[in-house]
Amino acid sequence: MSETQTQKSVKGNNDTKLVYKTNGLNLWYGENHALKDIQLNVVENEVTAIIGPSGCGKSTYIKTLNRMIELIPGVKVTGEIVYRGRNILDKSYPVEELRTKVGMVFQKPNPFPKSIYENVVYGPRIHGIRDKKILDQIVEKSLRGAAIWDEVKDRLNTNAYGLSGGQQQRLCIARCMAIEPDVILMDEPTSALDPISTLKVEELLQELKKNFSIIIVTHNMQQAARISDKTAFFLNGEVIEFSETDKIFSNPSDKRTEDYITGRFG
Amino acid sequence: MGDENVNHSIQDLISKKFKKKRAGFSFERLVPILLFITALISVLTTIGIVLTLIFETITFFTRVSIVEFLTAKKWFPFSETHGSYGILPLVTGTLKVTGIAILVAVPIGIASAIYLSEYATEKTKKIIKPILEVLAGIPTIVYGYFALTFVTPILRNVMPGLEIFNALSPGIVIGIMIIPMIASLSEDAMSSVPNSIREGALGLGSTKFEVAFKVVLPSALSGIIASIVLAVSRAIGETMIVTVAGGSTPTLTWDVTRSIQTMTAYIVQVSQGDVGYGTTVYYSIYAVGMTLFLFTLIMNFIAQFVSRRFREEY
Numbered sequence: 166m167s168e169t170q171t172q173k174s175v176k177g178n179n180d181t182k183l184v185y186k187t188n189g190l191n192l193w194y195g196e197n198h199a200l201k202d203i204q205l206n207v208v209e210n211e212v213t214a215i216i217g218p219s220g221c222g223k224s225t226y227i228k229t230l231n232r233m234i235e236l237i238p239g240v241k242v243t244g245e246i247v248y249r250g251r252n253i254l255d256k257s258y259p260v261e262e263l264r265t266k267v268g269m270v271f272q273k274p275n276p277f278p279k280s281i282y283e284n285v286v287y288g289p290r291i292h293g294i295r296d297k298k299i300l301d302q303i304v305e306k307s308l309r310g311a312a313i314w315d316e317v318k319d320r321l322n323t324n325a326y327g328l329s330g331g332q333q334q335r336l337c338i339a340r341c342m343a344i345e346p347d348v349i350l351m352d353e354p355t356s357a358l359d360p361i362s363t364l365k366v367e368e369l370l371q372e373l374k375k376n377f378s379i380i381i382v383t384h385n386m387q388q389a390a391r392i393s394d395k396t397a398f399f400l401n402g403e404v405i406e407f408s409e410t411d412k413i414f415s416n417p418s419d420k421r422t423e424d425y426i427t428g429r430f431g
Numbered sequence: 432m433g434d435e436n437v438n439h440s441i442q443d444l445i446s447k448k449f450k451k452k453r454a455g456f457s458f459e460r461l462v463p464i465l466l467f468i469t470a471l472i473s474v475l476t477t478i479g480i481v482l483t484l485i486f487e488t489i490t491f492f493t494r495v496s497i498v499e500f501l502t503a504k505k506w507f508p509f510s511e512t513h514g515s516y517g518i519l520p521l522v523t524g525t526l527k528v529t530g531i532a533i534l535v536a537v538p539i540g541i542a543s544a545i546y547l548s549e550y551a552t553e554k555t556k557k558i559i560k561p562i563l564e565v566l567a568g569i570p571t572i573v574y575g576y577f578a579l580t581f582v583t584p585i586l587r588n589v590m591p592g593l594e595i596f597n598a599l600s601p602g603i604v605i606g607i608m609i610i611p612m613i614a615s616l617s618e619d620a621m622s623s624v625p626n627s628i629r630e631g632a633l634g635l636g637s638t639k640f641e642v643a644f645k646v647v648l649p650s651a652l653s654g655i656i657a658s659i660v661l662a663v664s665r666a667i668g669e670t671m672i673v674t675v676a677g678g679s680t681p682t683l684t685w686d687v688t689r690s691i692q693t694m695t696a697y698i699v700q701v702s703q704g705d706v707g708y709g710t711t712v713y714y715s716i717y718a719v720g721m722t723l724f725l726f727t728l729i730m731n732f733i734a735q736f737v738s739r740r741f742r743e744e745y
Contacts, residue, residue, distance in 0.1 A: 233634060236633070261636045264634055264636040271634070288635040291645065341634075
């Protein structure tokens with residue numbers, strides 16, 4: 166029922182290419198005002214990068230987009246985040262449904278202590294897909310999609326913890342792709358990886374954006390410049406500047422953005 | 432200038448201490464020897480107990496054949512002329528009580544562990560966990576009278592055929608006794624599953640229930656099984672509750688409503704009665720003790736095997 170509702174509102178909206186529309190988002194951790202009046206739009210099939218120094222609110226913002234932020238006690242949120250025409254901050258929005266549409270890849274690889282196969286089919290299974298044939302197809306398609314199939318196809322039934330850190334992270338991306346979400350949120354997905362694994366994940370992102378809209382938080386400005394279409398610069402809980410990545414890195418309009426990307430602080 | 436002086440004198444003090452140490456006798460060398468001796472005490476005691484058990488058991492088997500011990504269907508040791516020494520009725524008594532205890536303790540213990548680890552707030556956890564641990568500290572004799580004077584009468588209201596001494600009531604009470612053990616150890620195992628794994632599951636649209644049962648529970652399985660095995664060996668070795676509420680009639684039947692005798696309760700009965708030293712009955716308690724020891728030893732091996740075999744690495 167809610168799905169048809171979502172589709173209807175997408176059709177009714179002229180801006181069909183908008184995935185997320187954030188309006189006047191404010192967030193507090195207790196007394197600490199962590200996000201201040203955020204305005205940000207995310208366009209379909211683009212990579213949107215969020216950069217900024219530690220503690221600027223970039224991780225907080227991305228966790229608000231799939232409401233994982235609710236797991237932290239004492240969080241208060243106001244404003245609205247409209248995803249495909251519906252405000253997800255509305256308590257009546259079913260959070261489990263949101264998280265099947267908006268997948269997430271975390272900072273540290275966090276596979277389940279199960280086999281590679283079981284990791285990938287976990288999502289489809291809890292959402293009711295039981296047919297072994299379909300599950301097998303999902304596993305191959307997702308692992309291929311995450312560019313890890315060739316490395317693991319002969320050991321699908323071994324424990325995921327036998328994989329290297331970079332492989333584990335790509336497995337987590339495959340696990341996320343297995344339920345075919347609309348958006349993939351990535352919270353510093355390469356910060357725990359070595360340079361070669363990082364390169365692989367970055368190459369993968371260029372493939373992924375054909376099918377998914379991607380929002381990525383990164384600590385690494387070069388990474389943002391390499392992979393993203395749009396970049397938002399966060400500072401002290403505010404969006405200082407948000408525009409095309411090329412423009413941000415070649416011709417920033419705000420002095421603070423320039424100072425940050427040229428390495429004067431942060 | 433002043434700084435240099437301070438540095439100098441401190442270095443002097445330190446070197447004085449080193450000189451003293453070198454001259455005096457070495458405390459550092461003595462420590463490992465002392466600690467080794469204390470460790471040795473418990474090892475030697477264990478070896479001593481096992482050897483006593485083995486020797487006295489051998490003496491018993493020179494009088495009663497091992498075949499009779501393992502196959503005879505009656506345990507009737509008090510007659511010197513036509514006694515029967517079949518361990519099976521005592522083993523059945525122990526297994527019945529243990530089985531009932533497990534049926535009570537495993538579901539309740541694991542359910543409480545899931546509640547404490549996945550659902551309870553820090554505040555609730557801080558109140559409930561100490562209470563559970565108090566339950567583990569109650570003397571077993573208290574549990575025994577609780578079984579005899581409280582649980583048995585209630586059960587007899589529901590089941591009129593229940594004998595005053597039976598397997599059901601002590602079984603249930605032993606189950607209650609080992610709940611804290613299963614709950615507390617399983618809760619530790621589940622709490623040590625890293626939060627990042629829970630977040631991964633929630634991020635895929637899992638409900639809290641799915642996270643608890645499909646991710647956390649399987650991840651903590653080795654710890655949970657180890658806690659159950661440990662609780663089982665506790666139930667097998669439990670003595671006071673079955674002595675008080677189980678009766679002293681060894682019978683080879685799976686009927687839980689009838690009076691029983693467990694291996695432990697038999698040993699208590701003989702140790703307290705006026706059985707002469709050197710009689711067959713006297714030696715029989717060592718054979719029963721040996722059997723009991725083998726049971727708990729096997730459970731210990733299973734526990735070690737399980738925690739090694741299913742160890743999860745995060």
